[in-house]
Amino acid sequence: xxxxxxxxxxxxxxxxxxxxxxxxxxxxxxxxxxxxxxxxxxxxxxxxxxxxxxxxxxxxxxxxxxxxxxxxxxxxxxxxxxxxxxxxxxxxxxxxxxxxxxxxxxxxxxxxxxxxxxxxxxxxxxxxxxxxxxxxxxxxxxxxxxxxxxxxxxxxxxxxxxxxxxxxxxxxxxxxxxxxxxxxxxxxxxxxxxxxxxxxxxxxxxxxxxxxxxxxxxxxxxxxxxxxxxxxxxxxxxxxxxxxxxxxxxxxxxxxxxxxxxxxxxxxxxxxxxxxxxxxxxxxxxxxxxxxxxxxxxxxxxxxxxxxxxxxxxxxxxxxxxxxxxxxxxxxxxxxxxxxxxxxxxxxxxxxxxxxxxxxxxxxxxxxxxxxxxxxxxxxxxxxxxxxxxxxxxxxxxxxxxxxxxxxxxxxxxxxxxxxxxxxxx
Numbered sequence: 001x002x003x004x005x006x007x008x009x010x011x012x013x014x015x016x017x018x019x020x021x022x023x024x025x026x027x028x029x030x031x032x033x034x035x036x037x038x039x040x041x042x043x044x045x046x047x048x049x050x051x052x053x054x055x056x057x058x059x060x061x062x063x064x065x066x067x068x069x070x071x072x073x074x075x076x077x078x079x080x081x082x083x084x085x086x087x088x089x090x091x092x093x094x095x096x097x098x099x100x101x102x103x104x105x106x107x108x109x110x111x112x113x114x115x116x117x118x119x120x121x122x123x124x125x126x127x128x129x130x131x132x133x134x135x136x137x138x139x140x141x142x143x144x145x146x147x148x149x150x151x152x153x154x155x156x157x158x159x160x161x162x163x164x165x166x167x168x169x170x171x172x173x174x175x176x177x178x179x180x181x182x183x184x185x186x187x188x189x190x191x192x193x194x195x196x197x198x199x200x201x202x203x204x205x206x207x208x209x210x211x212x213x214x215x216x217x218x219x220x221x222x223x224x225x226x227x228x229x230x231x232x233x234x235x236x237x238x239x240x241x242x243x244x245x246x247x248x249x250x251x252x253x254x255x256x257x258x259x260x261x262x263x264x265x266x267x268x269x270x271x272x273x274x275x276x277x278x279x280x281x282x283x284x285x286x287x288x289x290x291x292x293x294x295x296x297x298x299x300x301x302x303x304x305x306x307x308x309x310x311x312x313x314x315x316x317x318x319x320x321x322x323x324x325x326x327x328x329x330x331x332x333x334x335x336x337x338x339x340x341x342x343x344x345x346x347x348x349x350x351x352x353x354x355x356x357x358x359x360x361x362x363x364x365x366x367x368x369x370x371x372x373x374x375x376x377x378x379x380x381x382x383x384x385x386x387x388x389x390x391x392x393x394x395x396x397x398x399x400x401x402x403x404x405x406x407x408x409x410x411x412x413x414x415x416x417x418x419x420x421x422x423x424x425x426x
Protein backbone atom coordinates (compact mmCIF):
# COMPACT_ATOMS: atom_id res chain seq x y z
CA UNK A 1 0.00 0.00 0.00
CA UNK A 2 2.81 2.41 0.89
CA UNK A 3 4.52 1.80 -2.46
CA UNK A 4 1.21 2.29 -4.27
CA UNK A 5 0.62 5.64 -2.55
CA UNK A 6 4.22 6.65 -3.23
CA UNK A 7 3.81 5.95 -6.95
CA UNK A 8 0.50 7.84 -7.11
CA UNK A 9 2.16 10.84 -5.46
CA UNK A 10 5.15 10.50 -7.79
CA UNK A 11 2.94 10.49 -10.89
CA UNK A 12 1.05 13.56 -9.66
CA UNK A 13 4.28 15.46 -9.05
CA UNK A 14 5.59 14.49 -12.49
CA UNK A 15 2.36 15.55 -14.17
CA UNK A 16 2.33 18.94 -12.42
CA UNK A 17 6.02 19.61 -13.04
CA UNK A 18 6.09 18.24 -16.62
CA UNK A 19 6.05 21.69 -18.32
CA UNK A 20 9.05 22.81 -16.27
CA UNK A 21 10.98 19.61 -17.03
CA UNK A 22 10.13 19.80 -20.75
CA UNK A 23 11.38 23.39 -20.89
CA UNK A 24 14.57 22.50 -19.05
CA UNK A 25 15.19 19.50 -21.28
CA UNK A 26 14.69 21.58 -24.41
CA UNK A 27 16.95 24.43 -23.33
CA UNK A 28 19.62 22.91 -21.08
CA UNK A 29 22.14 20.27 -22.17
CA UNK A 30 22.67 18.80 -18.70
CA UNK A 31 19.00 17.79 -18.46
CA UNK A 32 19.17 15.98 -21.80
CA UNK A 33 22.37 14.09 -21.09
CA UNK A 34 21.60 10.50 -20.14
CA UNK A 35 17.84 11.07 -20.33
CA UNK A 36 17.16 7.90 -22.34
CA UNK A 37 19.00 5.83 -19.77
CA UNK A 38 17.18 7.51 -16.89
CA UNK A 39 13.84 6.67 -18.49
CA UNK A 40 14.64 2.98 -18.79
CA UNK A 41 16.44 2.53 -22.12
CA UNK A 42 19.21 0.22 -20.99
CA UNK A 43 22.58 0.53 -22.70
CA UNK A 44 24.19 -2.93 -23.02
CA UNK A 45 27.41 -3.57 -21.10
CA UNK A 46 29.62 -6.17 -22.76
CA UNK A 47 31.24 -7.33 -19.54
CA UNK A 48 28.02 -8.54 -17.95
CA UNK A 49 27.69 -11.38 -20.45
CA UNK A 50 30.63 -13.19 -18.89
CA UNK A 51 30.32 -12.67 -15.13
CA UNK A 52 27.63 -12.07 -12.51
CA UNK A 53 27.06 -8.34 -12.06
CA UNK A 54 27.39 -6.18 -8.92
CA UNK A 55 25.66 -2.80 -9.23
CA UNK A 56 27.20 0.03 -7.18
CA UNK A 57 25.26 3.31 -7.13
CA UNK A 58 27.09 6.56 -6.31
CA UNK A 59 24.99 9.68 -6.75
CA UNK A 60 27.50 12.39 -7.63
CA UNK A 61 31.16 13.42 -7.46
CA UNK A 62 31.51 13.04 -3.69
CA UNK A 63 30.08 9.53 -3.65
CA UNK A 64 32.11 8.48 -6.70
CA UNK A 65 35.28 9.61 -4.96
CA UNK A 66 34.24 7.83 -1.76
CA UNK A 67 33.71 4.45 -3.48
CA UNK A 68 36.69 4.66 -5.84
CA UNK A 69 38.97 2.69 -3.52
CA UNK A 70 36.13 0.25 -2.79
CA UNK A 71 35.61 -0.42 -6.52
CA UNK A 72 39.30 -1.20 -6.94
CA UNK A 73 39.22 -3.50 -3.91
CA UNK A 74 36.15 -5.35 -5.23
CA UNK A 75 37.82 -5.79 -8.62
CA UNK A 76 40.84 -7.31 -6.92
CA UNK A 77 39.03 -9.40 -4.31
CA UNK A 78 36.12 -10.59 -6.48
CA UNK A 79 37.56 -11.10 -9.96
CA UNK A 80 34.71 -13.46 -10.82
CA UNK A 81 32.22 -10.57 -10.68
CA UNK A 82 31.61 -7.63 -13.02
CA UNK A 83 31.41 -4.48 -10.88
CA UNK A 84 29.37 -1.69 -12.50
CA UNK A 85 28.78 1.88 -11.35
CA UNK A 86 25.77 4.14 -11.82
CA UNK A 87 25.46 7.82 -11.02
CA UNK A 88 22.63 10.34 -10.91
CA UNK A 89 24.40 13.58 -11.81
CA UNK A 90 26.21 14.55 -14.99
CA UNK A 91 29.38 15.51 -13.11
CA UNK A 92 29.33 12.22 -11.24
CA UNK A 93 28.98 10.39 -14.56
CA UNK A 94 31.94 12.24 -16.05
CA UNK A 95 34.17 11.49 -13.09
CA UNK A 96 33.09 7.84 -12.93
CA UNK A 97 33.92 7.38 -16.61
CA UNK A 98 37.34 8.94 -16.01
CA UNK A 99 37.98 6.69 -13.01
CA UNK A 100 36.48 3.40 -14.14
CA UNK A 101 36.02 3.63 -17.92
CA UNK A 102 32.77 4.00 -19.84
CA UNK A 103 32.33 0.25 -20.36
CA UNK A 104 30.84 -0.23 -16.91
CA UNK A 105 29.39 3.18 -16.01
CA UNK A 106 25.79 4.22 -16.65
CA UNK A 107 23.07 6.57 -15.44
CA UNK A 108 20.81 5.29 -12.69
CA UNK A 109 17.18 5.11 -13.85
CA UNK A 110 14.63 7.47 -12.38
CA UNK A 111 12.60 5.77 -9.65
CA UNK A 112 9.78 5.00 -12.06
CA UNK A 113 8.37 1.45 -11.93
CA UNK A 114 8.93 0.71 -15.64
CA UNK A 115 12.45 2.20 -15.71
CA UNK A 116 13.57 0.28 -12.64
CA UNK A 117 12.03 -2.94 -13.97
CA UNK A 118 13.84 -2.54 -17.29
CA UNK A 119 17.20 -2.14 -15.57
CA UNK A 120 16.80 -5.00 -13.16
CA UNK A 121 15.63 -7.27 -15.99
CA UNK A 122 18.54 -6.32 -18.26
CA UNK A 123 21.34 -6.01 -15.71
CA UNK A 124 20.30 -8.97 -13.51
CA UNK A 125 22.52 -7.83 -10.60
CA UNK A 126 23.42 -10.33 -7.92
CA UNK A 127 23.75 -7.43 -5.46
CA UNK A 128 22.94 -3.72 -5.30
CA UNK A 129 25.35 -1.54 -3.31
CA UNK A 130 24.14 1.96 -2.40
CA UNK A 131 26.66 4.60 -1.36
CA UNK A 132 25.62 6.68 1.67
CA UNK A 133 21.78 6.90 1.85
CA UNK A 134 20.44 6.93 -1.69
CA UNK A 135 17.12 5.21 -0.98
CA UNK A 136 14.53 4.92 -3.75
CA UNK A 137 11.36 2.89 -2.99
CA UNK A 138 10.79 1.37 -6.45
CA UNK A 139 14.43 0.40 -6.85
CA UNK A 140 14.51 -1.18 -3.41
CA UNK A 141 11.19 -2.97 -3.89
CA UNK A 142 12.28 -4.26 -7.29
CA UNK A 143 15.40 -5.78 -5.78
CA UNK A 144 13.55 -7.33 -2.87
CA UNK A 145 10.94 -8.92 -5.17
CA UNK A 146 13.74 -10.56 -7.17
CA UNK A 147 15.70 -11.72 -4.15
CA UNK A 148 18.57 -9.31 -4.89
CA UNK A 149 20.39 -8.36 -1.66
CA UNK A 150 20.84 -4.63 -1.06
CA UNK A 151 23.78 -3.28 0.93
CA UNK A 152 24.30 0.31 2.02
CA UNK A 153 27.94 1.37 2.42
CA UNK A 154 29.41 4.53 3.93
CA UNK A 155 25.92 5.14 5.28
CA UNK A 156 25.15 8.40 7.00
CA UNK A 157 22.18 10.53 8.02
CA UNK A 158 23.22 14.17 8.20
CA UNK A 159 21.91 16.57 10.82
CA UNK A 160 20.06 18.44 8.09
CA UNK A 161 18.31 15.38 6.62
CA UNK A 162 17.60 13.61 9.93
CA UNK A 163 14.32 15.47 10.73
CA UNK A 164 13.08 14.91 7.17
CA UNK A 165 13.76 11.17 7.35
CA UNK A 166 11.98 10.93 10.70
CA UNK A 167 8.90 12.67 9.31
CA UNK A 168 8.80 10.02 6.57
CA UNK A 169 9.65 7.09 8.85
CA UNK A 170 6.45 5.22 7.96
CA UNK A 171 7.44 5.36 4.29
CA UNK A 172 10.99 4.16 4.83
CA UNK A 173 10.59 1.48 7.49
CA UNK A 174 9.08 -1.27 5.24
CA UNK A 175 12.04 -0.88 2.89
CA UNK A 176 14.88 -0.31 5.33
CA UNK A 177 14.05 -3.35 7.46
CA UNK A 178 14.72 -5.58 4.40
CA UNK A 179 18.22 -4.28 3.69
CA UNK A 180 20.84 -7.03 3.90
CA UNK A 181 23.49 -4.92 5.60
CA UNK A 182 24.04 -1.28 6.50
CA UNK A 183 27.62 -0.16 7.10
CA UNK A 184 27.50 3.19 8.87
CA UNK A 185 30.19 5.84 9.01
CA UNK A 186 29.76 6.51 12.74
CA UNK A 187 27.84 5.37 15.80
CA UNK A 188 25.49 8.34 15.47
CA UNK A 189 24.67 7.30 11.90
CA UNK A 190 24.13 3.68 13.01
CA UNK A 191 21.74 4.75 15.79
CA UNK A 192 19.76 6.95 13.40
CA UNK A 193 19.46 4.21 10.80
CA UNK A 194 18.17 1.76 13.41
CA UNK A 195 15.65 4.36 14.56
CA UNK A 196 14.41 4.73 10.98
CA UNK A 197 13.67 1.03 10.71
CA UNK A 198 16.84 -0.86 9.77
CA UNK A 199 17.16 -4.20 11.55
CA UNK A 200 19.47 -3.64 14.51
CA UNK A 201 21.63 -6.71 13.87
CA UNK A 202 22.20 -5.71 10.24
CA UNK A 203 23.65 -2.29 11.08
CA UNK A 204 27.28 -1.86 12.10
CA UNK A 205 29.89 0.87 12.16
CA UNK A 206 32.46 0.24 9.43
CA UNK A 207 33.99 3.73 9.31
CA UNK A 208 34.21 6.26 6.54
CA UNK A 209 35.41 5.10 3.12
CA UNK A 210 36.74 8.59 2.47
CA UNK A 211 39.55 7.93 4.96
CA UNK A 212 40.82 5.27 2.55
CA UNK A 213 40.73 7.36 -0.61
CA UNK A 214 44.15 8.76 -1.43
CA UNK A 215 44.71 11.10 -4.36
CA UNK A 216 47.62 10.84 -6.76
CA UNK A 217 49.95 13.80 -6.32
CA UNK A 218 51.12 13.37 -9.90
CA UNK A 219 47.92 14.28 -11.76
CA UNK A 220 47.76 16.27 -14.97
CA UNK A 221 46.78 19.38 -13.00
CA UNK A 222 49.62 19.13 -10.49
CA UNK A 223 52.16 18.50 -13.24
CA UNK A 224 51.07 21.56 -15.21
CA UNK A 225 50.81 23.87 -12.21
CA UNK A 226 54.08 22.63 -10.69
CA UNK A 227 55.93 23.39 -13.91
CA UNK A 228 54.68 26.98 -13.78
CA UNK A 229 54.88 27.71 -10.05
CA UNK A 230 58.55 28.57 -9.57
CA UNK A 231 59.08 29.58 -5.92
CA UNK A 232 55.46 30.54 -5.34
CA UNK A 233 53.23 29.19 -2.56
CA UNK A 234 49.56 28.29 -2.97
CA UNK A 235 46.30 28.72 -1.16
CA UNK A 236 43.83 26.21 -2.63
CA UNK A 237 40.13 26.90 -2.04
CA UNK A 238 38.15 23.82 -3.00
CA UNK A 239 34.48 23.00 -3.57
CA UNK A 240 33.46 26.64 -3.30
CA UNK A 241 29.82 27.69 -3.57
CA UNK A 242 28.10 30.91 -4.59
CA UNK A 243 29.20 33.72 -2.28
CA UNK A 244 32.40 32.05 -1.15
CA UNK A 245 34.47 33.14 -4.15
CA UNK A 246 33.60 36.76 -3.33
CA UNK A 247 34.78 36.21 0.25
CA UNK A 248 38.07 34.81 -1.02
CA UNK A 249 38.60 37.76 -3.36
CA UNK A 250 37.85 40.17 -0.52
CA UNK A 251 40.47 38.38 1.60
CA UNK A 252 43.06 38.15 -1.18
CA UNK A 253 44.87 41.50 -0.55
CA UNK A 254 45.27 40.63 3.14
CA UNK A 255 46.68 37.20 2.27
CA UNK A 256 49.16 38.75 -0.14
CA UNK A 257 50.22 41.09 2.65
CA UNK A 258 50.98 38.03 4.80
CA UNK A 259 52.94 36.31 2.02
CA UNK A 260 53.56 38.13 -1.23
CA UNK A 261 54.81 35.16 -3.28
CA UNK A 262 51.36 33.59 -3.33
CA UNK A 263 48.91 32.14 -5.86
CA UNK A 264 45.24 31.46 -5.15
CA UNK A 265 43.57 28.42 -6.75
CA UNK A 266 39.76 28.46 -6.72
CA UNK A 267 37.87 25.24 -7.53
CA UNK A 268 34.07 25.77 -7.70
CA UNK A 269 32.05 22.78 -6.55
CA UNK A 270 29.73 22.74 -9.56
CA UNK A 271 31.05 22.91 -13.16
CA UNK A 272 28.01 24.89 -14.31
CA UNK A 273 29.34 27.78 -12.18
CA UNK A 274 32.73 27.96 -13.91
CA UNK A 275 31.46 30.72 -16.20
CA UNK A 276 29.96 32.78 -13.38
CA UNK A 277 33.14 32.54 -11.33
CA UNK A 278 35.20 33.50 -14.39
CA UNK A 279 33.03 36.62 -14.77
CA UNK A 280 33.57 37.43 -11.09
CA UNK A 281 37.34 37.08 -11.48
CA UNK A 282 37.30 39.25 -14.60
CA UNK A 283 35.50 42.02 -12.71
CA UNK A 284 37.80 41.73 -9.69
CA UNK A 285 40.78 43.37 -11.38
CA UNK A 286 43.14 40.61 -10.23
CA UNK A 287 45.30 38.69 -12.70
CA UNK A 288 43.78 35.30 -13.31
CA UNK A 289 43.79 32.33 -15.66
CA UNK A 290 41.73 29.21 -16.19
CA UNK A 291 43.36 25.86 -15.50
CA UNK A 292 42.23 24.80 -18.98
CA UNK A 293 44.06 27.78 -20.52
CA UNK A 294 47.38 27.44 -18.71
CA UNK A 295 50.23 27.64 -21.20
CA UNK A 296 53.99 27.98 -20.86
CA UNK A 297 53.83 31.36 -19.16
CA UNK A 298 54.99 31.02 -15.53
CA UNK A 299 52.57 31.90 -12.77
CA UNK A 300 53.15 35.24 -11.07
CA UNK A 301 52.74 36.34 -7.48
CA UNK A 302 49.19 37.52 -6.84
CA UNK A 303 47.72 35.52 -9.72
CA UNK A 304 44.55 33.45 -9.38
CA UNK A 305 43.91 30.12 -11.10
CA UNK A 306 40.34 28.97 -11.75
CA UNK A 307 40.37 25.16 -11.59
CA UNK A 308 37.76 24.58 -14.30
CA UNK A 309 38.11 20.80 -14.44
CA UNK A 310 36.52 17.75 -12.83
CA UNK A 311 38.34 15.30 -10.59
CA UNK A 312 41.57 17.29 -10.17
CA UNK A 313 40.90 19.13 -6.93
CA UNK A 314 42.10 16.42 -4.54
CA UNK A 315 45.52 16.17 -6.16
CA UNK A 316 45.82 19.97 -6.44
CA UNK A 317 45.43 20.23 -2.67
CA UNK A 318 48.85 18.58 -2.42
CA UNK A 319 50.43 21.82 -3.73
CA UNK A 320 48.87 24.01 -1.04
CA UNK A 321 50.44 25.75 1.91
CA UNK A 322 46.90 26.26 3.23
CA UNK A 323 43.60 24.76 2.06
CA UNK A 324 40.19 26.38 2.41
CA UNK A 325 37.38 23.83 2.15
CA UNK A 326 34.22 25.36 0.73
CA UNK A 327 30.54 24.87 1.36
CA UNK A 328 31.32 25.84 4.95
CA UNK A 329 31.48 29.63 4.77
CA UNK A 330 27.87 29.64 3.60
CA UNK A 331 25.05 27.55 5.04
CA UNK A 332 25.55 24.47 2.87
CA UNK A 333 26.93 21.85 5.28
CA UNK A 334 30.55 21.88 4.11
CA UNK A 335 32.66 19.54 2.01
CA UNK A 336 35.34 16.96 2.68
CA UNK A 337 38.35 18.20 4.73
CA UNK A 338 40.12 14.86 4.29
CA UNK A 339 41.09 15.65 0.70
CA UNK A 340 43.74 18.18 1.80
CA UNK A 341 44.37 16.50 5.18
CA UNK A 342 45.78 13.39 3.50
CA UNK A 343 48.70 15.49 2.25
CA UNK A 344 49.45 17.11 5.60
CA UNK A 345 48.02 20.43 4.41
CA UNK A 346 46.46 22.62 7.15
CA UNK A 347 42.72 23.00 6.59
CA UNK A 348 40.56 26.06 7.20
CA UNK A 349 36.77 25.65 7.22
CA UNK A 350 33.80 27.80 8.12
CA UNK A 351 31.32 26.95 10.84
CA UNK A 352 28.85 25.18 8.51
CA UNK A 353 30.18 21.62 8.38
CA UNK A 354 27.14 19.52 9.33
CA UNK A 355 27.65 17.18 6.35
CA UNK A 356 31.04 16.18 7.75
CA UNK A 357 30.39 16.62 11.46
CA UNK A 358 32.02 13.33 12.50
CA UNK A 359 35.18 13.91 10.46
CA UNK A 360 35.52 17.53 11.57
CA UNK A 361 34.91 16.42 15.15
CA UNK A 362 37.84 14.00 15.01
CA UNK A 363 40.08 16.67 13.51
CA UNK A 364 39.03 19.26 16.11
CA UNK A 365 39.69 16.85 18.97
CA UNK A 366 43.32 16.70 17.86
CA UNK A 367 43.68 20.41 17.03
CA UNK A 368 44.10 19.38 13.40
CA UNK A 369 41.80 21.89 11.67
CA UNK A 370 40.99 25.60 11.91
CA UNK A 371 37.28 26.50 12.12
CA UNK A 372 36.45 30.17 11.57
CA UNK A 373 33.57 32.56 11.13
CA UNK A 374 33.27 33.71 7.53
CA UNK A 375 34.28 37.27 8.43
CA UNK A 376 37.52 35.97 10.02
CA UNK A 377 38.66 34.01 6.97
CA UNK A 378 41.48 36.35 5.93
CA UNK A 379 42.82 36.55 9.47
CA UNK A 380 42.86 32.76 9.95
CA UNK A 381 44.50 31.94 6.61
CA UNK A 382 46.90 34.84 7.01
CA UNK A 383 47.99 33.58 10.43
CA UNK A 384 48.91 30.20 8.94
CA UNK A 385 50.85 31.86 6.13
CA UNK A 386 52.76 33.99 8.64
CA UNK A 387 53.60 31.00 10.85
CA UNK A 388 54.70 28.10 8.59
CA UNK A 389 55.76 25.99 11.57
CA UNK A 390 52.29 26.17 13.14
CA UNK A 391 50.77 25.38 9.74
CA UNK A 392 53.00 22.32 9.32
CA UNK A 393 52.09 21.03 12.79
CA UNK A 394 48.35 21.38 12.16
CA UNK A 395 48.71 19.67 8.78
CA UNK A 396 50.78 16.83 10.26
CA UNK A 397 48.16 16.19 12.95
CA UNK A 398 45.44 16.14 10.28
CA UNK A 399 47.42 13.64 8.23
CA UNK A 400 47.80 11.37 11.27
CA UNK A 401 44.02 11.46 11.82
CA UNK A 402 43.52 10.48 8.18
CA UNK A 403 45.97 7.58 8.39
CA UNK A 404 44.72 6.30 11.77
CA UNK A 405 41.11 6.02 10.60
CA UNK A 406 41.87 3.92 7.51
CA UNK A 407 40.39 0.44 7.14
CA UNK A 408 36.75 1.03 6.20
CA UNK A 409 37.32 -0.36 2.71
CA UNK A 410 38.59 -3.72 3.96
CA UNK A 411 35.68 -4.03 6.41
CA UNK A 412 33.20 -3.15 3.67
CA UNK A 413 34.63 -5.68 1.21
CA UNK A 414 34.42 -8.44 3.83
CA UNK A 415 30.78 -7.60 4.56
CA UNK A 416 29.87 -7.67 0.86
CA UNK A 417 31.73 -10.95 0.35
CA UNK A 418 29.73 -12.48 3.20
CA UNK A 419 26.46 -11.49 1.51
CA UNK A 420 27.53 -12.95 -1.83
CA UNK A 421 28.70 -16.17 -0.23
CA UNK A 422 25.41 -16.56 1.65
CA UNK A 423 23.49 -15.93 -1.58
CA UNK A 424 25.47 -18.52 -3.52
CA UNK A 425 25.24 -21.02 -0.68
CA UNK A 426 29.02 -21.26 -0.08
